Amino acid sequence: MSLLSRCPVVPVVVLDEPAQALPLGEALLAGGIGVVEITLRTPAGLEGIRRLSALPELLTGAGSVLLPSHVDAAVEAGARFLVSPGVSADVVARAAAHGVPALPGVATATDLMAATALGVGEVKFFPAGLLGGPAAIRALAAPFRGVSFMPSGGVTAGNMHDYLALPMVPAVSGSWMAEPALLREGRWDEVTARAAAALRA
Ligand code: 3PG
Numbered sequence: 001m002s003l004l005s006r007c008p009v010v011p012v013v014v015l016d017e018p019a020q021a022l023p024l025g026e027a028l029l030a031g032g033i034g035v036v037e038i039t040l041r042t043p044a045g046l047e048g049i050r051r052l053s054a055l056p057e058l059l060t061g062a063g064s065v066l067l068p069s070h071v072d073a074a075v076e077a078g079a080r081f082l083v084s085p086g087v088s089a090d091v092v093a094r095a096a097a098h099g100v101p102a103l104p105g106v107a108t109a110t111d112l113m114a115a116t117a118l119g120v121g122e123v124k125f126f127p128a129g130l131l132g133g134p135a136a137i138r139a140l141a142a143p144f145r146g147v148s149f150m151p152s153g154g155v156t157a158g159n160m161h162d163y164l165a166l167p168m169v170p171a172v173s174g175s176w177m178a179e180p181a182l183l184r185e186g187r188w189d190e191v192t193a194r195a196a197a198a199l200r201a
Helices: 018-030 044-052 068-077 089-098 109-117 133-141 160-164 180-184 188-200
Strands: 009-013 035-039 059-063 122-125 148-151 172-174
Touching (some): 018 035, 018 044, 018 180, 035 044, 044 068, 059 068, 068 089, 109 122, 122 133, 133 148, 148 172, 180 188
Parallel strands (some): 035 059, 122 148
């Protein structure tokens, strides 16, 4: 099964504290979301991924994967997929060596040529809003038949439908369901409510 067909909405999370990970994972599952991307932007990210492996029904991946060493660390911590903001042949190769799916980020046709030359069929489109939103994906995707896009960056509950209406967009991602402030304040019910609302929509 392709990664992007697992869940139409992928929360992107920046953890301040590893202790936020389990309540976050439980809150997302309660809202019906079974996939989460924990970014490696904070020191808590890796340990958060490690703790989330206690929830096997939640598919936990790592985001902001920039280097092969990040791939190794994320996979060792239990990441089951890897998301990058751009295309790196080294990152894709290291992920393949681990047998873990990688989702490189693309913003241009040149990026798409680089990604598809590496055998990648699913990409993150980032930063989606600034790049022109759904219209930009429709135009860029035309020569790249069979490539699936996960727009991210500026995707919200209000505009996610416009992206998901495109046939080449099986999933969107964004931080709105698990904003750092919600995690800091322990507002897990709100995370569940936003997750459920996104799925219902
Ligand atoms: C990211 O990498 O931070 C994601 O693209 C999320 O962007 P967002 O905060 O605009 O949802």
